[in-house]
Amino acid sequence: MQELALLMVSDCADAQKPEFARLVRQAKAGDAAAFEAILCQFERRVLLTAMRLLNGNLEDAKDAAQQVFLRLHRSLHQLDASRHFASWLYRITVNVCRDMLRVRARRPVVPLEEAGHCAMAGGTEDAMRRDEQMRLIYAALASLPERERAAIVLRDLEGISTAEVARILGSSEVTVRSQISNGRVKIRKFIDRQQRRRL
Amino acid sequence: MSCDKFEPLIALYIENDLAQAEARAVESHLAGCDACREFAAEMRESQAALKALRTEFVDDAVFLQVRTEVLSAAAHGQRVVSWPRYAIAAGLVLALLGGWMWQMRPGARLESRPIAANVSAPPLPVTVPAPQARTRTRLGRVQRRRPQAAPMFKSEPLLVKVITDDPQVVIYWLVDQNGG
Numbered sequence: 159m160q161e162l163a164l165l166m167v168s169d170c171a172d173a174q175k176p177e178f179a180r181l182v183r184q185a186k187a188g189d190a191a192a193f194e195a196i197l198c199q200f201e202r203r204v205l206l207t208a209m210r211l212l213n214g215n216l217e218d219a220k221d222a223a224q225q226v227f228l229r230l231h232r233s234l235h236q237l238d239a240s241r242h243f244a245s246w247l248y249r250i251t252v253n254v255c256r257d258m259l260r261v262r263a264r265r266p267v268v269p270l271e272e273a274g275h276c277a278m279a280g281g282t283e284d285a286m287r288r289d290e291q292m293r294l295i296y297a298a299l300a301s302l303p304e305r306e307r308a309a310i311v312l313r314d315l316e317g318i319s320t321a322e323v324a325r326i327l328g329s330s331e332v333t334v335r336s337q338i339s340n341g342r343v344k345i346r347k348f349i350d351r352q353q354r355r356r357l
Numbered sequence: 358m359s360c361d362k363f364e365p366l367i368a369l370y371i372e373n374d375l376a377q378a379e380a381r382a383v384e385s386h387l388a389g390c391d392a393c394r395e396f397a398a399e400m401r402e403s404q405a406a407l408k409a410l411r412t413e414f415v416d417d418a419v420f421l422q423v424r425t426e427v428l429s430a431a432a433h434g435q436r437v438v439s440w441p442r443y444a445i446a447a448g449l450v451l452a453l454l455g456g457w458m459w460q461m462r463p464g465a466r467l468e469s470r471p472i473a474a475n476v477s478a479p480p481l482p483v484t485v486p487a488p489q490a491r492t493r494t495r496l497g498r499v500q501r502r503r504p505q506a507a508p509m510f511k512s513e514p515l516l517v518k519v520i521t522d523d524p525q526v527v528i529y530w531l532v533d534q535n536g537g
Binding site for chain 1: 364365366368369371372374399400402403404406407408409410411413415419420422423424426427428430431432434
């Protein structure tokens, strides 16, 4: 888990390196290979963030990721690689997912059986238990209001600082802190309720 | 401060999201409150469960599929944007070239007239010609007094300006209205 967090931090740092700025310049000039390299660098983060914002639905997350990267492609000419590229991409991801949820008029709460479509490796008892836990967490996330969910996903799952989350969501730091706090308490209560129901 | 007021702070404290002064206040409250200590322990558990999503496995084939579709759509998008503009411009150029070649064909009436008459005619925007009767009268009088070396136009040439999507491509089409 710690390795993943470190990986994310190094990814953020990569976005500020001169090499990344060169990739952006080349992509702006129409170099498809450079654009693909940018895509490779960020696809995992964009797709996983989208999946967490879209109730664990992998197909929706794939659609969202495609939209995000096509928006990136269209906006390349006005992109400043030296300034918060990762934050910009997260903001687009959050907006695309929000639009998808609104357009499809998803109910914020999904049944546990439908939450978390991500395939887990193997069919052992451990894997099944793990799968069930993932579904529970996705259902807990889905039960949160849109803004709280986004704040929790960015802070607790993406490991982004509260100040950066505020910048991504276009809110004040105080508001985001409150959303994170409320979200965490609600998740705990949701998990607690579900576990009591099963006993 | 009551325990209710500490709950939101504890939710931040367990992930080190509080400033030092607030964290110290929470710690001193936790030291003397069993219920809040239990709440903090439960919060830590649910946060650990939430963070299990970080280890979620998504097959590389999924990323490859997304990448392929994005690159394909991006390339397609470029064609969609640029193709019609250049096709329309090329079509117009070909049409004008064809018209010009038709006029320049052997035996066309244009050949019998001096080329200078066409070249020297000032390009004018599309306008309604001046009243015919008056022009004819004046021209007739001029012709009687001073015969012209070059043949006169019955009406003025028509200039068609074609604006394409590309601001750098503007096509002018000079139409001889005297049967040329």
